[in-house]
Amino acid sequence: MDAAIQVEGVVKRFGPTRALDGLDLVAAEGRVLGLLGPNGAGKTTIVRVLATLLEPDEGRASVLGLDVVSQARAVRREIGLAGQFAAVDELLTGRENLRLFAGLFRMGGREARGRVDELLERFDLLDAADRPAKTYSGGMRRRLDLASSLLTSPRILFLDEPTTGLDPRSRNQIWAVVRELVEEGTTVLLTTQYLEEADHLAHRVAVVDQGRVIAEGTGDELKDQVGGAMVHVRLSDAGERDAAVVALGRLGCAGAQPGDVGTDLIVPAPHDGVGMVAEAAAALREAGVGVSDLGLRRPTLDDVFLELTGQKTDEPASPPEGEEEPEAAAGAPA
Amino acid sequence: MNAPRALVGEDGLLAEAGWTLRDCALVTGRNLRHFVRQPQLLLFSTIQPVMFILLFSFVFGGAIGATLPPGVDYVDFLLPGIFIQSSAFRASQTAVGLAEDLQRGVVDRMRSMPMSRAAVLVGRTTADLVRSLFVVALMIAVGYLVGFRFTEGVLAAAGAVVVVLLFGFGLSWIFTLVGLVTDSAEAAQSAGFVAIFPLVFASSVFVPIETMPSWLEGFAGVSPVTAAVDSARALSLGGEVSDPLLLFLGWLAGLLAVFVPLSVWRYRRMS
Numbered sequence: 299m300d301a302a303i304q305v306e307g308v309v310k311r312f313g314p315t316r317a318l319d320g321l322d323l324v325a326a327e328g329r330v331l332g333l334l335g336p337n338g339a340g341k342t343t344i345v346r347v348l349a350t351l352l353e354p355d356e357g358r359a360s361v362l363g364l365d366v367v368s369q370a371r372a373v374r375r376e377i378g379l380a381g382q383f384a385a386v387d388e389l390l391t392g393r394e395n396l397r398l399f400a401g402l403f404r405m406g407g408r409e410a411r412g413r414v415d416e417l418l419e420r421f422d423l424l425d426a427a428d429r430p431a432k433t434y435s436g437g438m439r440r441r442l443d444l445a446s447s448l449l450t451s452p453r454i455l456f457l458d459e460p461t462t463g464l465d466p467r468s469r470n471q472i473w474a475v476v477r478e479l480v481e482e483g484t485t486v487l488l489t490t491q492y493l494e495e496a497d498h499l500a501h502r503v504a505v506v507d508q509g510r511v512i513a514e515g516t517g518d519e520l521k522d523q524v525g526g527a528m529v530h531v532r533l534s535d536a537g538e539r540d541a542a543v544v545a546l547g548r549l550g551c552a553g554a555q556p557g558d559v560g561t562d563l564i565v566p567a568p569h570d571g572v573g574m575v576a577e578a579a580a581a582l583r584e585a586g587v588g589v590s591d592l593g594l595r596r597p598t599l600d601d602v603f604l605e606l607t608g609q610k611t612d613e614p615a616s617p618p619e620g621e622e623e624p625e626a627a628a629g630a631p632a
Numbered sequence: 633m634n635a636p637r638a639l640v641g642e643d644g645l646l647a648e649a650g651w652t653l654r655d656c657a658l659v660t661g662r663n664l665r666h667f668v669r670q671p672q673l674l675l676f677s678t679i680q681p682v683m684f685i686l687l688f689s690f691v692f693g694g695a696i697g698a699t700l701p702p703g704v705d706y707v708d709f710l711l712p713g714i715f716i717q718s719s720a721f722r723a724s725q726t727a728v729g730l731a732e733d734l735q736r737g738v739v740d741r742m743r744s745m746p747m748s749r750a751a752v753l754v755g756r757t758t759a760d761l762v763r764s765l766f767v768v769a770l771m772i773a774v775g776y777l778v779g780f781r782f783t784e785g786v787l788a789a790a791g792a793v794v795v796v797l798l799f800g801f802g803l804s805w806i807f808t809l810v811g812l813v814t815d816s817a818e819a820a821q822s823a824g825f826v827a828i829f830p831l832v833f834a835s836s837v838f839v840p841i842e843t844m845p846s847w848l849e850g851f852a853g854v855s856p857v858t859a860a861v862d863s864a865r866a867l868s869l870g871g872e873v874s875d876p877l878l879l880f881l882g883w884l885a886g887l888l889a890v891f892v893p894l895s896v897w898r899y900r901r902m903s
C-alpha cells in the first residue's frame with residue numbers, strides 16, 4: 299500500500315535560501331504526523347508543496363500515491379488545507395464563505411446547504427453565521443478556515459500551525475476536532491512550534507530544522523532523547539541537599555544535578571503529571587527537608603533543539619497555556 | 633499527464649467547460665459582493681469621473697471648444713473621452729483587488745482546490761467589467777444633465793458602451809499580470825499610474841490630436857487609447873467608425889492574446 303504522504307529528498311530554494319534541503323517524510327494513512335520546528339524551519343514550505351501550491355526544485359512528493367506535480371489535479375480532490383494564516387473572506391459572512399467554497403468544490407445546492415449548516419454547527423459558528431467574517435475573533439476565523447477545508451471530507455488534511463496565537467479555549471476546540479477527524483479515518487499533517495501540541499495530537503513527530511528532518515519518533519521517544527520531565531527543587535537550606543537527594547531517590551528520581559544556584563536541585567522525573575509534584579513534596583516533607591519552591595518542567599522545543607542541534611532556537615517557544623497540567627512550578631510550600 | 637478525453641459525458645470536455653463557467657461565475661459573484669459591501673469604494677470610483685466631466689466641460693469647454701469642428705459641443709466631444717479615461721484609471725483596481733486576495737490567502741485556498749485554474753482571474757476581470765458598466769451608466773446620466781446627447785441612435789450608443797467596456801476589460805488583463813507579479817496592492821497601483829497617465833494624455837481623450845506636435849500626434853494616432861476613444865466617439869456622435877474600430881479591435885485582440893495566457897501561466901506557477 300502507498301503511504302498517505304511520501305516526501306523524498308525535496309529541495310526548494312527561494313533565491314539563496316534553501317527552505318527545504320532534502321526533506322524526507324512518510325505519513326501512514328489514518329494517523330497524525332506532527333512537523334515540529336521553529337520559525338523558518340520550512341514547515342509551511344513543505345505543506346505548500348504537498349498542497350500543490352509550490353513545485354519542488356528537486357525530489358518528489360506524493361499524496362495517496364499521486365504525484366503532487368504531475369497529478370496535481372487528482373491530489374487536489376483528496377486534500378484539505380488550513381494554512382498558517384486563515385484564508386477567510388472577511389467581507390463575506392461565515393455562511394457565505396462556506397457556500398462559496400462548497401460551490402467551488404462543485405457540490406450541488408442541497409448537498410452544499412446541508413453540509414454548510416452541519417459544519418457551522420460543529421464549529422460552534424451558527425450564532426455568528428450571518429455576520430461578516432471581519433467581525434470574528436482569531437479563534438472563530440481559524441474555525442471557519444478549518445471548516446472550509448473540511449467541506450468535502452478530504453482524506454488528507456494539512457494543518458499549518460493551527461493553534462498559534464489562539465487562546466486556550468479555541469486551541470482546545472481545534473484539538474478536539476482534530477481528534478474526531480482522526481477517529482473518522484482522516485490522515486492529518488500538522489505543523490507546530492509546540493512540542494506539547496505535537497505530543498498531544500500526533501502519533502509520530504518529525505522535528506524539522508533548516509529544511510531537513512533532524513529527528514523522528516513518537517512524542518515520548520523525542521522527550522526521552524532530551525531526558526523527559528525534570529523536577530526542579532529550591533531548598534530552603536543548601537545544607538539539606540543530600541537529604542533531599544536521598545528522599546527523591548526513593549521515588550525513583552535518580553541522577554540529581556545541581557541547578558544554577560546552590561540551593562537548586564534538578565532531578566529527572568520518572569513520570570510527568572501533577573502527581574509527580576505532589577509525591578515529591580510529600581517525600582521531602584517526610585524527610586524534613588525545607589523547600590521554598592518546587593515544580594515540574596517538561597522539555598520544551600528549546601530543549602529538544604538544544605539536544606538535537608546544539609543550538610538554541612531564535613524564538614521563545616513556550617506552548618499556549620492549556621487545560622492540562624500546569625506547565626511548571628506547581629509551587630508547594632514546605 | 634492527461635489522457636485524451638471524450639467531448640461529452642460526465643468527465644468530458646463539455647462538462648468540464650460547464651464547470652469552468654460555473655467556477656468563473658461563482659468567483660465573479662463573490663467579487664461583486666465585495667463591491668456592494670464596500671459602498672464607499674464604489675462611491676469613490678464614481679466620484680472621480682463625474683468630477684472630471686464637470687471640471688473639464690466647464691473649465692476647458694470654452695478654450696478647447698474653439699479647436700473643434702463647428703457645431704460640435706465640447707461636452708459631446710469630451711464624454712466618450714472621459715468614459716475611456718476613467719476605464720483606464722480604474723483598470724489598475726484589478727491589480728489591487730488581485731493583490732489583496734493573494735495577500736489574504738484566499739487565492740491559496742482556491743489554488744489547493746480542484747476548481748478551474750482560470751476562475752480567480754476571469755472572476756476578477758469580469759466583476760471589474762460589471763463595475764465599469766455601473767460607473768459608465770452613472771456617467772451617462774450625469775452627462776445628460778450637463779447637455780451630452782448620443783446622436784446616432786440606441787444601437788450605436790450601445791456599441792459605444794461596449795467599446796468602453798471592452799477597452800477596460802483588455803487593460804484589466806494587463807493589470808491582472810501586474811497584480812500577480814507584484815502581489816502588493818500599493819505597488820500595483822503606482823505601476824498602473826506611471827503607465828496609464830501618459831497614455832491617456834497623449835491621446836484624443838481630451839483634445840483632438842491634430843493640435844499636438846507632429847511627433848506626439850504620430851504616437852497618439854496609433855495609441856489604443858485614441859483608437860478606443862475615436863471608436864466610442866464616432867458611435868456616439870457620428871463620423872468615421874470603421875477605421876478606429878478596426879484599430880481598436882486589433883489592439884484588443886492583441887492585448888488579450890498576450891496577457892490572458894501570460895496571466896494564467898503566471899497564476900499556475902505562482903509560489
Ligand SMILES: Nc1ncnc2c1ncn2[C@@H]1O[C@H](COP(=O)(O)OP(=O)(O)O)[C@@H](O)[C@H]1O
Pocket residue numbers: 312313315316317335336337338339340341342343344903
Ligand atoms: N516565498 C518566499 N520567498 C522567499 N523566501 C521564502 C519564501 N517562503 C519561505 N521562505 C523562506 O524559507 C524558509 C522556510 O520558511 P517557512 O517554510 O515559511 O518556515 P516555517 O513555516 O517553518 O516557519 C525561511 O527562511 C523563509 O524566510
Ligand SMILES: [Mg+2]
Pocket residue numbers: 338341342343382458459
Ligand atoms: Mg510557517
